[in-house]
Amino acid sequence: MPERIASAAAAGPDPAVILRADNVRRRFGGFTAVDVDRLAVRRGEITALIGPNGAGKSTLFNLLTGFDRPDAGQWMFDGHSLAGVPPHKVARLGMVRTFQLTRVLARLTVLENMRIAAPGQLGERLWAAPFSLAWRRREKENTARARALLARFLLDGKRDEPAGALSGGQRKLLEMARALMVEPRMVMLDEPMAGVNPALKQSLLGHIVSLRDDGVSVLFVEHDMDMVHEISDHVVVMAQGRVIAQGTAREVTQDERVVSAYLGERFGGDLEESATTSSGGRDGR
Amino acid sequence: MDILTSALRAGFSVDAAYFCLAAIGLNVQFGYAGLINFGQAGFLAVGAYGFAVGSVSLGLPFSAAIGLGLLCSVALGLVLGLPTLRLRADYLAIATIAAAEVLRLFFGAAFQDVFHGRDGISGFSAAFQAANPFDHPFLGYRPSDLWVMTVGWGLVVIVSVFVWSIMRGPWGRVLKAIREDEEAVRSLGKNVYAFKMQALAIGGLIGALGGFVVALGQNSVQPDNFSFDLTFIVCTMLVLGGAARIMGPVIGAVVFWAFLSLVGGVLDALTAGQDPTIPAWLMTGDQIGTIRFVLVGVALVLLMIYRPQGIFGNRKEMALHA
Amino acid sequence: MRLRPALSLALLVAVLVGAAPTAVATASIAGRTTLATRGDDPETVKVTGKLVNRDDTGSTPVGGGRVTVTDASGAEHVATSRPDGGFSVEVPFEAGPISIKLDEGSLPRGVTLREGSRNPITRTISGTLPLTVTFVLGKGDRRTMSWADQVPQSLFNGLYFGLIISLGALGLSLIFGTTRLTNFAHGEMVTFGALVTYGLNVAGIDIWPAGLLAALLAAVFGFAQDRFFWRPIRRRGTGVLAMMIISIGVQFILRNVYQFFTGGRTETYRQYTTPEGHQLGPITYSVRDVVCVAIALVLVLGVTIALKRTRLGRATRAVADNAALAATTGIDVNRVITTVWAVGALLAATCGMLLGFSQAVKFDLGALQLLVMFAAITVGGLGSVWGAVLGSLLVGTLIEMSTLVIPSELKMAAALFLLVGVLLFRPQGLLGRAQRIG
């Protein structure tokens, strides 16, 4: 498998890779927050992105989805180059993200939060908006789909409450459900399980797995290694803005560079060097 | 009693009607989409001037002149929106307040042979008044005013229904969502910039309708009709009646004008006569106008601090926002 | 506790109204009623106006001038101007155009209608609003110099104006930097400086101590405004957009309170109104100009150096950078902000005091400069201190230079064009940091 990817990468776009980033760099003042030489997310797989706090994971999400502009770099999603593409077009292409700090639409109801996410609504065109005949049927279908999703995320009972009245964990759930409402081909979830109670976490994991079974590719950030072990097909480890290791969950947890990155500052100095050699070595393989 | 009836009459006057249209426009922009437009007077001005120049200088028929006025207001929306709607909300506020002021100066000083300076353009409502079905004063309103009031309030009804019809569906939902959190809406694949642009333009169009009502009501347009005071009053009316509600601007306009007239009447009575209740060294009848404006300002500030949802609004709904 | 902002607002209005009879209200001419409701059915409409003679020595009212108003039905009504130049005549209410004609023969010897001004003036009666007209008399200040000769003088005027405006812009920028509030009431601080200086000057105090006193009073006003009004509002968790609307309300209140006292009159200081001009190559300047420039320079440099060197200055920059972070390092954020308000008000009032020499001292003096100040800080970069200064100089120069090609009434348009242009091509401004939006 790894050989096939490497050779295909040299030849051109690989159909097995849905998202691929090369040399994406972002500096804040003099501080380099993200400096990723290469990152590939495989189609139909669950990829976990892990790394200590401040590693640059959320910043990378922002860059890849157009919410922030990198200083340099190229990335392709499903055959489209995304550099310079604004966020709403990224989402329309099928790559939808959630936010680490949830962004629910507080004064809209939970159901409206869901319905707004449905793609290609005729009723969002100004000329069609006054004529409910033009969009009423579609609205019914969207409502049915929204309620099915809400039921899966145990939020159906809250559907008429304003989203601002939800608890922190419920907001996480709503945001994930809402992202799915866009009918994405790939979802990028920034710590979807943070603040969700353990029982629900288990069922969330089930959802993520079922997403994969539906053919959706998943990239998610998570700090809890047990979760990562349980569901991820592939794990990418970031530290200090760089990708320092990739592989299966088992492989990366045994990687000493990863261990030292998590242990923190003390090993920070030589981490940079080893990270460079690591990614170089991997590419050559 | 006299004060009360004249307050009631002021609440439904021509002025109340055109201010109400301006407020409905602002409601689309600020109430629903969260865009801060401090230059609604500018939208009324370009509408009214477009219409007046079209009728008088270009000799266009009535409907074509109206069309020209509407076109001008959309153009103003584009010019102000294009550079600012991608940026922080402050920039739209700054650009609109500046543009409205510059427009007023422009109409007052440039192309004097077209705009006639501060005297303004007049003499274009003969055709409109010719269609006036009223020939007797009624409730103390003059026939010409009755006709303008009918058209003005008729427009208020039509526009309110239109705004209701676009706000209840998916388009209005995106607008309200933008007011809540732009980034979230972007992440769901909506072109926020385009929606804001549409909201700004629609609000401006409705403002231009207000401009037509002023123009027809006075049979003239003058730059000083469109000073910052207008924008400010519209803003206060909207907050008073409740932003992001269909009836908000209507209630706001009626209550505001009735209240303003009431205060004016009371102050008038207190400062009138040989030995007025309020001594002349403190305040004379000529200062009523400014005192009323001070009160309007105080009302807006207090509303924004304590009841941003308006006098009849639902407190809980606003609290969620904070 | 919750009523704090309301109380302080009431107090503010009360204090300002209470101060009425003393300083400013020297001669209370009727302020025109700017708003009349249409409900009261009118019999007559008042046409009022003023005859003023503007020449090198300033403006003097002209009495005894005869004005004829011809109403829509053709009837004539005659009025004669009072010694204060004002005239007033009532005409029957009848919608339609009326014409107001000044009888030039009735004017005192040597006084003529200014070249190019309109006579008769036509207006349209449309409501109960009193109609106000102005006949401008005196020699026009027509330029005889060639276009190229005026460039150096315009450049000088522009830099001079820009430097003075930078005092106002600096305060606006500092307040924005520390609180993220775009303060639409900042122009009223500028007016405050000019009006208080004028009031003290009229009461017999020499102009420079009067200006100093006005600036200090403004600092107290700025301090109080933040301490007792804005700080409680911030504590309530009111959003930035709501605060912006509140600030526009404050602007409206203050502007009308000023108008209440001054009645919309245009005034000039009692001293240095027409200083002796000196020639320096193609540029005419006066000693007064030099003193004004010196005051402005000292303040601008003083503030920028204080921001770099003093503890409070560094704390201010820390708050501007990240208020939450600054608070965790033990900086008293609220104290810093209140100080910034006081300093901002002091600077703005000085700006107004200096502007009062060259512009009409009037209730809307500062409001008219708000656009210029906004353009300045946007061009320079919101929140950047040197940006505010650089932006002011640029905008000031552009405005004055624009009068070479467009009528001077439209010079503000130049500021707007610069503003929109910068937003289109470099939204962060010239010296602003490119910031991620959102």
Ligand SMILES: Nc1ncnc2c1ncn2[C@@H]1O[C@H](COP(=O)(O)OP(=O)(O)OP(=O)(O)O)[C@@H](O)[C@H]1O
């Ligand atoms: N707008 C910004 N300006 C300056 N620095 C920033 C900005 N955004 C992020 N950073 C810095 O970039 C680094 C990476 O931040 P990021 O949020 O991407 O980390 P993360 O990996 O998501 O961490 P966590 O696991 O805690 O969420 C941090 O050191 C942060 O301080």
Ligand SMILES: [Mg+2]
């Ligand atoms: Mg993160």
